[in-house]
Amino acid sequence: MKQLLILSGKGGTGKTTIAGAFIFLSKAKACADCDVDAPNLHLISHPSRPPERADYFGMPKARIDSDKCIGCGDCLSHCRFDAIEAGTSFRVKPFACEGCGVCAAVCPAGAISMEPAVAGELSLYREDSRVFSTAKLVMGSGTSGKLVTEVKKRMASAAENAELAVIDGSPGIGCPVIASISGVDMVLIVAEPSLSGISDMERIVKTAETFRTKTVVCVNKADVNPAKTEEIRTFCGENRIPFAGVIPFDPEAVKAVNSGKSIAEADCPSGQAVRSVYGKVMNLLSGGETI
Amino acid sequence: MADKPLTVAVLSGKGGTGKTLVSVNLAAAAGDAVYLDCDVEEPNGHLFFKPEAAEEETVAVKIPQIDAALCTACRKCVEFCAFHALAFTGNHPMLFDEVCHSCGGCALLCPAKAIWETDKDVGTVSSGVSGGVNVFTGKLNIGEASGIAVIKRLLSKIPKSGNRPVFIDCPPGSACAVMESIQDADFCVLVAEPTIFGAHNLAMVYELVSLFHKPFGAVLNKCQTGENPSEAFCAEHRIPILGRIPFDAELGALNSDGRIAARESERYHALFGSLLEQIGKEARHETASDFKR
Numbered sequence: 001m002k003q004l005l006i007l008s009g010k011g012g013t014g015k016t017t018i019a020g021a022f023i024f025l026s027k028a029k030a031c032a033d034c035d036v037d038a039p040n041l042h043l044i045s046h047p048s049r050p051p052e053r054a055d056y057f058g059m060p061k062a063r064i065d066s067d068k069c070i071g072c073g074d075c076l077s078h079c080r081f082d083a084i085e086a087g088t089s090f091r092v093k094p095f096a097c098e099g100c101g102v103c104a105a106v107c108p109a110g111a112i113s114m115e116p117a118v119a120g121e122l123s124l125y126r127e128d129s130r131v132f133s134t135a136k137l138v139m140g141s142g143t144s145g146k147l148v149t150e151v152k153k154r155m156a157s158a159a160e161n162a163e164l165a166v167i168d169g170s171p172g173i174g175c176p177v178i179a180s181i182s183g184v185d186m187v188l189i190v191a192e193p194s195l196s197g198i199s200d201m202e203r204i205v206k207t208a209e210t211f212r213t214k215t216v217v218c219v220n221k222a223d224v225n226p227a228k229t230e231e232i233r234t235f236c237g238e239n240r241i242p243f244a245g246v247i248p249f250d251p252e253a254v255k256a257v258n259s260g261k262s263i264a265e266a267d268c269p270s271g272q273a274v275r276s277v278y279g280k281v282m283n284l285l286s287g288g289e290t291i
Numbered sequence: 292m293a294d295k296p297l298t299v300a301v302l303s304g305k306g307g308t309g310k311t312l313v314s315v316n317l318a319a320a321a322g323d324a325v326y327l328d329c330d331v332e333e334p335n336g337h338l339f340f341k342p343e344a345a346e347e348e349t350v351a352v353k354i355p356q357i358d359a360a361l362c363t364a365c366r367k368c369v370e371f372c373a374f375h376a377l378a379f380t381g382n383h384p385m386l387f388d389e390v391c392h393s394c395g396g397c398a399l400l401c402p403a404k405a406i407w408e409t410d411k412d413v414g415t416v417s418s419g420v421s422g423g424v425n426v427f428t429g430k431l432n433i434g435e436a437s438g439i440a441v442i443k444r445l446l447s448k449i450p451k452s453g454n455r456p457v458f459i460d461c462p463p464g465s466a467c468a469v470m471e472s473i474q475d476a477d478f479c480v481l482v483a484e485p486t487i488f489g490a491h492n493l494a495m496v497y498e499l500v501s502l503f504h505k506p507f508g509a510v511l512n513k514c515q516t517g518e519n520p521s522e523a524f525c526a527e528h529r530i531p532i533l534g535r536i537p538f539d540a541e542l543g544a545l546n547s548d549g550r551i552a553a554r555e556s557e558r559y560h561a562l563f564g565s566l567l568e569q570i571g572k573e574a575r576h577e578t579a580s581d582f583k584r
Contacts, residue, residue, distance in 0.1 A: 009333050011306010011463045016488060037464030038304050038495060040488040059373060080353075080394050095470055100394030101373050139499050142467030145436065171306035171463050172332035175436035195549030196311065196335035203333060203433060210434045225547040251515065257486050258518060 001030065001156065002285055003165045003184040009204030011171035013192040014220040014247070017257060019168035020044045021264035021274045026282070029162035032155040033134040034148045034180040035170035036120060042134055044260050051123035056135060056147050058119025059099025062092045068111035075103035075112060095140045120147045124154050131159040145175035152183070164285075173207045181207070186214045186285050188244070193219055193228035201232065205241065215241055216284055218277045222246035244280040247273040296325070296450055297574055298457040300476035300505075304492030306463035308484045309512035309536065312546055314460040315339045316553040317480075317570070320563035321456050323423040327445050329472040330462040331414060331429035331438035338549045342419025342426040350429075350441045351410035352393040359383040361405035368397035368406060389436055414441040418448065422554070425455075438462070442471045449475060456567075465495045473500070478574040479507035480533065483521035490520035497528065506577030508533040510566065531573060534566040 006019045016033075019041060023031050033041035064075070066089045076084040083096035084103065092103075094117075104112040119141040125132040133155035137144050148170075155165060169180045181187065187208050191201040201217070208215045217236050222229040229246060236243040252268035263271045264278075301314040311328075315336050318326040328336035355368075355377075362383040369377045369384050376391040377384045384397075388411060398406040414431040427448050429441040449457050461472040473479055479500045483493040493509070500507045508531040511522055515538045525532055536542070542559065545552045552559035 008306075010335075011333075012308055012484070037466045038306070038492045040305070040491055043487050043491060078395070078399065095467075098392055098394070099373055100392060100396055101371065102394050102396040102399065105371065105396060105400060137466055139465055139495070139502055140467060140470045144464075144466050172330075173433060174332045174431060174438055174468075176466075177332075178434075178436055192307075192547075194547035195338045196333075197547075199335060199338055200333040206433045224543050228547060254486055254515070255517070257488065258520065260487070 001159070001162050001165055003167060004186050004188060004281070004285055005167045005169050005180055005184040006188045006190060007169040007177065007180070007204055008171060008190045009173060009200030010192060010197050013190045013197060015190050016040045016168050017253060017263060018190055018220065018274060019166055020262035021271070022166045022278055024262040024264045025275065025278050026164055026166065028164045028166045029130050030155050030159035030165035031132050032151050032165065032167045034151055034167055034176065036135045036137045036144050036147045036151065036176060037170060039134050039136055041168045042132070044257060044262055045125070045132055046260055047125040047127055047132065049125070049127070051125045054122045055118045056120035056122050056150055057116050058141055058146060059117070060114040061094050061097045061099055061117045062101070062103050062112050063115050064090050064092055065111045065113070068109050070109045070111070072108060074106045074108065078102050078106050098142060122150060122154060124158055126158065131155060131162070133158065145179035148176045148179040149182070152180070173203050177207065178211070181211050181213055184213060186216065188281055189215055189217045191217055191219050191232050193222055193225040193232060195228070198228060198231060198235070202235070205239070216244050216281055217241055218244040219246045221249040223248045242284055245273065245277045247277060296453050296455055296457050297478070297571070298449060298459065298476045299478050299480060299570060299574070300459040300461055300473040301480045301482060302461040302469060302473065302496050303463060303482040304465055304496040305484070305489055308482045308489060310463070310482050311335045311339070311460055312512070313480065313482050313510055314458045315551060316559065316563040317567055318424045318458045319422065319551045319553040320560060320567050323455050325425045325450060325455055325457040326427065326460070327448065327457065328428045328460045329442050329445055329468070330460055331431040331441045332462060334428050334430055336460050337426060337428045339551050340421035340424060340426045342421045345417050345419035347415050347417040349412045350414045350416055350444045351412050352440050353395060353408040354388045354391050354393060354411045355386055355397050355406045356409045357384055357386065358405045361403050363403045363405070365402060367400050367402065371396050371400055389434070414438065416441065416444050416448070438468055439471055442468060446472070446475055465499045469499065470503070473503060473505060476505060478570060478577065479505045480570065481507055481509045482512055483509055484513045485511065485515060485519035485521055487520050490524045493521050493524055497530065506574065508570070508573050510534050510536065512536045513538040533569045533573065534562070536562065
């Protein structure tokens with residue numbers, strides 16, 4: 001299975017919109033939304049059947065048995081995450097606890113136990129021969145990287161014979177992004193022609209380089225700032241990153257998304273442009289050296 | 292309350308809705324203010340403020356260092372590490388520092404005292420001045436998994452007293468980094484865009500600020516004619532709408548070039564000025580009703 005991951009560094013450049021179009025055009029048998037902090041791809045994939053759901057257990061959380069607690073404060077002084085609250089009795093702040101287990105190890109009274117905690121919900125949709133894997137992190141949980149790995153695992157095992165997987169990533173360069181890059185064949189970076197967009201693109205390009213993953217760049221909303229679009233094209237040339245083309249800003253794209261459609265389904269300028277970008281990216285993914 | 296500055300967190304769930312646009316322009320419209328960029332994975336506020344006299348400090352976390360000569364191969368550290376950052380290879384443990392959470396457990400529990408902790412740099416916090424605004428930027432080093440240490444250092448820069456308002460530019464999403472960023476806020480501004488994606492992610496941060504009992508209001512960005520699913524969500528959940536920012540080529544051009552609209556355009560100075568006033572009113576109202584409770 002060839003895996004294509006769509007990333008951007010900066011949020012809101014159009015990852016999900018472009019992922020939706022790629023899924024439509026490729027009829028990919030496997031797809032996944034790895035933006036577990038703020039998943040959206042399911043909104044335009046309109047599955048007809050409910051998903052197979054599963055709880056995702058992240059790190060355990062500490063719990064203090066107030067009957068056994070002797071109030072010595074060892075847990076508080078050893079916790080690096082400010083997760084213990086002192087009051088009339090000691091208490092664990094569940095959102096701050098990272099589940100390391102130091103408090104339970106140092107407690108002289110054996111009053112602290114590590115309890116399993118649900119940190120997210122995995123959803124797997126099956127539609128004919130197609131599979132769509134996604135998940136939603138429980139509000140404020142901190143183990144999104146592991147959840148991303150789980151989303152990809154479920155996709156791969158449910159669609160073993162799929163030739164292509166299209167994966168929508170999350171913004172940023174941290175833990176969930178690193179987890180989503182691992183094991184993919186190529187990363188498509190959707191850049192935005194703004195000072196912020198370029199700065200963020202450079203950071204995500206470097207992140208992908210760290211993991212020696214092949215990258216390709218396209219620019220969305222290119223005509224909003226043509227000079228910045230040229231800057232991105234030049235950056236790619238200088239850094240030998242293939243440039244897959246530009247997609248114009250298109251009010252029709254917002255309408256398509258809001259009616260639950262991919263832009264490739266609508267007859268609009270952004271839809272036509274994304275077809276050309278798609279052709280170039282697929283050629284590269286299947287081993288083509290140049291665009 | 293007058294001696295504690297008003298702290299406003301700007302968040303959105305979805306990326307690219309205009310958190311940085313709103314927080315930078317609010318700080319600029321306030322004139323005399325503090326701005327913190329907590330989106331440490333992709334910080335952008337400094338590109339707009341271009342702060343002068345910038346000073347940078349590094350942020351480090353603790354990671355274990357293992358003395359193989361002292362190690363008795365008891366494996367206590369490997370068994371203890373909940374993050375699987377230690378693995379036994381040959382006859383002593385090996386560290387995978389990118390998954391280490393710096394809990395200190397291995398060093399604490401090693402019976403042979405073969406483990407101690409050293410610093411590892413994970414990012415930087417820089418501070419500078421732009422107009423009357425103190426600009427603090429956190430930046431996570433590339434390849435690092437967690438920006439929490441950088442965010443914590445940034446938040447420690449919030450003045451404890453005075454009356455200059457503080458604006459916190461949050462990371463996208465609703466995970467731990469966002470929670471960390473809003474913890475000290477008196478008021479949250481939720482920025483939403485007019486798409487079903489925007490409305491869906493607005494619902495998530497709405498849940499987050501409700502969970503934390505933070506007073507909040509929404510700013511609708513990129514407003515166009517036609518339907519606005521985010522506005523419908525606000526109406527349904529009685530979320531106060533603090534202001535609307537139109538989808539506008541002038542703003543788009545200024546913003547994509549890294550220029551601050553509130554400083555360069557009278558129209559936008561007025562728009563963000565009145566947004567600021569609206570936030571002040573809502574925040575005071577909320578604090579007053581807090582006292583009643």
